Each structure stands twice: as structure tokens, then as C-alpha cells.
Amino acid sequence: MTIRIGVDLMGNDNSPETLLDALKELELDPSVELLVFGLPEYKAKSPFKYVVAPEFIAMDENPLTALRRKKEASLAIGLRQLKAKKIDAFISAGNTGALVTGAKVILGNLPGILRPALLARMPTKKQPVAVLDVGANVQVKACHLVQFALLGAAHVRSYGIEKPTIGLLNIGIEAMKGTSELRLAYQELKTIAGNLFHFAGNVEGTSVFNGDVDVLITDGFTGNIFLKTAEGIASLILDRFGSLLPPEEYQKLKPQIHDLSGHLHYAEYPGAILAGVQGIVIKCHGYSTPRAFLNAVRGAVQLVRGDQIIP
Amino acid sequence: MTIRIGVDLMGNDNSPETLLDALKELELDPSVELLVFGLPEYKAKSPFKYVVAPEFIAMDENPLTALRRKKEASLAIGLRQLKAKKIDAFISAGNTGALVTGAKVILGNLPGILRPALLARMPTKKQPVAVLDVGANVQVKACHLVQFALLGAAHVRSYGIEKPTIGLLNIGIEAMKGTSELRLAYQELKTIAGNLFHFAGNVEGTSVFNGDVDVLITDGFTGNIFLKTAEGIASLILDRFGSLLPPEEYQKLKPQIHDLSGHLHYAEYPGAILAGVQGIVIKCHGYSTPRAFLNAVRGAVQLVRGDQIIP
Numbered sequence: 001m002t003i004r005i006g007v008d009l010m011g012n013d014n015s016p017e018t019l020l021d022a023l024k025e026l027e028l029d030p031s032v033e034l035l036v037f038g039l040p041e042y043k044a045k046s047p048f049k050y051v052v053a054p055e056f057i058a059m060d061e062n063p064l065t066a067l068r069r070k071k072e073a074s075l076a077i078g079l080r081q082l083k084a085k086k087i088d089a090f091i092s093a094g095n096t097g098a099l100v101t102g103a104k105v106i107l108g109n110l111p112g113i114l115r116p117a118l119l120a121r122m123p124t125k126k127q128p129v130a131v132l133d134v135g136a137n138v139q140v141k142a143c144h145l146v147q148f149a150l151l152g153a154a155h156v157r158s159y160g161i162e163k164p165t166i167g168l169l170n171i172g173i174e175a176m177k178g179t180s181e182l183r184l185a186y187q188e189l190k191t192i193a194g195n196l197f198h199f200a201g202n203v204e205g206t207s208v209f210n211g212d213v214d215v216l217i218t219d220g221f222t223g224n225i226f227l228k229t230a231e232g233i234a235s236l237i238l239d240r241f242g243s244l245l246p247p248e249e250y251q252k253l254k255p256q257i258h259d260l261s262g263h264l265h266y267a268e269y270p271g272a273i274l275a276g277v278q279g280i281v282i283k284c285h286g287y288s289t290p291r292a293f294l295n296a297v298r299g300a301v302q303l304v305r306g307d308q309i310i311p
Numbered sequence: 312m313t314i315r316i317g318v319d320l321m322g323n324d325n326s327p328e329t330l331l332d333a334l335k336e337l338e339l340d341p342s343v344e345l346l347v348f349g350l351p352e353y354k355a356k357s358p359f360k361y362v363v364a365p366e367f368i369a370m371d372e373n374p375l376t377a378l379r380r381k382k383e384a385s386l387a388i389g390l391r392q393l394k395a396k397k398i399d400a401f402i403s404a405g406n407t408g409a410l411v412t413g414a415k416v417i418l419g420n421l422p423g424i425l426r427p428a429l430l431a432r433m434p435t436k437k438q439p440v441a442v443l444d445v446g447a448n449v450q451v452k453a454c455h456l457v458q459f460a461l462l463g464a465a466h467v468r469s470y471g472i473e474k475p476t477i478g479l480l481n482i483g484i485e486a487m488k489g490t491s492e493l494r495l496a497y498q499e500l501k502t503i504a505g506n507l508f509h510f511a512g513n514v515e516g517t518s519v520f521n522g523d524v525d526v527l528i529t530d531g532f533t534g535n536i537f538l539k540t541a542e543g544i545a546s547l548i549l550d551r552f553g554s555l556l557p558p559e560e561y562q563k564l565k566p567q568i569h570d571l572s573g574h575l576h577y578a579e580y581p582g583a584i585l586a587g588v589q590g591i592v593i594k595c596h597g598y599s600t601p602r603a604f605l606n607a608v609r610g611a612v613q614l615v616r617g618d619q620i621i622p
Binding site: 059060064123124125135138139169171174175176178179204205206207208209210220221222224225226227228229230231233234235236237238239241244245249253256280 | 328342370371428435436446449450480482485487489490515516518519520521524531532533535536537538539540541542543544545546547548549550552555556560564568
């Protein structure tokens, strides 16, 4: 069975040409087919199936207005093709709000889910942790946080973790810490934990990276700050390390340092999954490197394969 | 003129004995005098001036209730001695809420300041950045964020930066990003920027560490997550580096790695300054190492000296 991955060329910091050049380098399994979505003028340069979109949504546009006015934007066409099952997954590095809202409206939420959330996998000292929400919902209520926990648990279960450990990102481990919504979510998660998941309570930013939780729950504002801070400090440290090592040693270790750096950079990660909608949607950073797009395509293929295995 | 630094022995993860032992190692200028505040039973072990406190406030106590009931807690006595100018600065790693509220009530806020904020200095690729609030106010309004900016500007001005660059920690650089309070604060800061400071707009967690802003403004919840995430990821990376380097190389570089690690760990930093109250109050993490306490004492001495220079 062919796996068809849709890629939105538009609305991010890379030019469509750069992205096309990068995608050409992908060594994909013959069973995987790429479909790219973009303005007519880039069609001639594409060796992939090309879906022409007469317009696109820019980064700084208001998501709701843009979606209403630009029905033929690459992002909207891609989501509609996903809905119509003409593609199996859709990747975009465009306007986050437009992608999230568009997916809710066009694909619909999973039954019982009020708010989809962006889920990112981050490295720890042990196995990676699934963090959500990393940017779909700036403000949330306790009930949304609880739903994020269920979505996160379902996600890591697909990685074989039968009874995941879930933590709430907070400024202290005591139950009374943080905002009122966090305190409510804490009590609710404590109550419903049982066969489905283990609730580890509040987790601080310092200890997340010890790898003691499989899923980390937070609102989209805090989660986004969390993700980008981790990326920023990683870059700072690797930079300092470069100047710390003797030049010949640095040259020798360069491949490993590059590897470690890539591993810690969200931009190099397969992007964030929009959990809670009916379809596989992957959001990359607007400033994603072409390499990150390639990782996103590989990640999407894996997700589709996983989906096909799950009965 | 003698500089008198008060240190609260109680209410943190270290035993008072451990802290006393650490403080003995400090090689302080003869003009600096330490006063320690703690329960009667530790007095005999102290080579420093000892102020007996019959009780203390624990980490998990409700700040308001504890302050009302425990007038003779070490933290409350220390703040009163600061108010009475019997000491020039007070350091505590105890209950954050109790320290902040106690300082507001006992010392009073600076004129025009509604909410004091915890200010931490963090390393970047260039000069350090002053981040506030890192934990005093879980939820804030736009007017509080603007006051944090003025407090932060005043702080870095004492480091010789005449017209500091101020940024707002946000999930995107566009003016419409984030919560409504952030959007309001953005407009307000843009309006009042001029001779006092330069407003750099919104700053993402990825770019903070490039060192392009001198002051980073955020609410106490986000700031605390920001600080602890930076610390957590630093520890993860240094851990990975240890296993990446050949053992003999690692042994050779150990002192530098240790240095870099200390530099990046907030726990090793001089602690956070409570900006906006009438007096020098320094808050260390509850899990501060004894070494961090020593750094806090050194930091306090510098702050007092700076205060004495400013006319």
C-alpha cells in the first residue's frame, strides 16, 4: 500500500525552491509518495506530484480571517485532501494558528476532545518525553489539560509503553503550586489515574530531563516557552563547548557534537504532532531547517505505518 | 564600614549543620560580618553571630497563614532586622511565598511598585541577561510586567548599562502573540521606551541566549519554568558530553566542564534578588547546594557595596 505524504511548501522561512531541493535528497522507500502543495510558479521545479494552490497564508496573518478569506491556500487545500484521504499525512511549517484551527474545522476533533494539542518528543537522560501542548492553545482550562494527558498517554502507548507515567509541568512539586487551573487538573488527574496511566504529580523543569515521566502536560504558552528555552540553552552550551575543547579535539569530535546538537534541537526533530484531530498533521517550526522537513517526512511515514498496524 | 549579611539557616533542603560548615569555608573580607538565623539547638555549632529563632516556616506551609502564626520564624526575624538596619542584606532558601509576602509587609515596596519580582541573572552568548519575574507572582497583569521592566532596567543600570535593551518573553515575535496581558504590556512598553530603555519587542526562548537583550520580562510562572528548564537541559547536555568524550580527555577537561556546568546552573548562581522591596533580599532555591549559598553571600556583599556607592 502506498503511503502518501503531503508537504506544504508555503508560509515559512524557507523558499519553496530550497524545500524542493531538500526533498529531492530524501531517500524514500518506493512505497512512499510525496505530494507538495504550493503556488503555481514553483510547479515546474517539482519532481513530485504537485498540487497547485493559488494562494497561501502568511506567518503574521490572523488565523481565523485568513482561513475564511483564503479557501484556496496551500494549507487549506492540504487539509481538505487529508480529509478526503487523498493523502495519509500533512506537514506544514506555516501559520500555527491557521493550521490548528483549519485542522479542527476541516478534519474535526477526535470524539470527546475539545481542544487538539501540539505534541513534541524531547530527549531526556532516559527515553524521550512527549510534551503537550507546545503551542496550539495559549490559555487552557483544567479539563483541557486532562484531555491532553489522555492524548499523550495514547500517543506513547503506540510506542509500546502500556501504562505511561504522566506529569504536570509546574513551578514546584506540591499539589497547591501554580495556577488554579493547574491545581484543578492535578486533583482530576490524581482521581482518574489507575489502569490507564500512572500520575507522577507536578514536575519541575529541572527534573523533566531526568526522564522519569513519559508524558509532560502543560498549556500551549508554557509548553512553547519550555521547548524553545531547551533549544536555546542547548545551542548556548554547544557553542561554549566548541570554544572549550582544544581545536584538534573539536575537529575529531565534530560529528558527535553535531549529532548531539541535532538530537537536542527541536528544529531537527520530526516536528510536533497535532494530537486530537482526525488525521495525521505535523507542524514544523516556521524557521525549520530543510533537514528538519526531511525528518518530519520520515516521522510522518512512521506515524502512518503505525496507524496502519493498529487495528 | 562593616557589611552585615544575614543568612537564614532554616526551611530548605540542607541541614543547618551543613550550611554552617559551608559558611565556615567562606574567605570573607574582614569588613564583612555574617549573622545567621536559626533554631536554638544549632547555636553552639555557629562560629558566627547567631540570632536565635524559636520557630521556622517549612517549604510546604501556606505563606500567609505561616507568616501570621509564626511571628518568631527565622525568616520573619531576619526581615525585621533588615528593616531595622541591623543587617544590610538577608539571604534565605526557605518558602518563596513567605519570603516575598514577608518582605512586602515588613520592608514595604519601593514607591510606585505594586508587586516585587524575583530577578535572576542568566548566562548568554554575550553578557548575562536579567530575567524577572522568576517566581514571585504566578499570575500578573500588564501593569505589573511594565513595572518589572522598570525594576530590571534599574538593576542592569547599576552594572553600567546606561540604556538597557528590554524584551518580553513570548511564543513568537509578532505583537499579537501570547496572552492579552502580554499584548497590552507590549504596547505599553513600546510607548514608554525612549530615554530610559530600548524595547526589543517579543523574544522567544531560542533567541534569549544569543544575548541581544539585557532584561527579559515575564510572569513568575513562566519565568520559573524558563529558569528551571535551562538548568535541566544544561545538566542533560553536560551528562551526554561526559559520555561522548574519551575518558582521558574527559579527565583533562573536567575542571572546565565543572566550571561551565556551575556557570549554567542557577543553583550555583548568587540566587535571585527580590527586586522592588526596600532592602536587599536574596532568595536561593530550596535545593541550593551549600556552594550556592556561598555564592549568594558573595553576591549580597557586592549588592550592598553597590548600594553604598550609589548616592
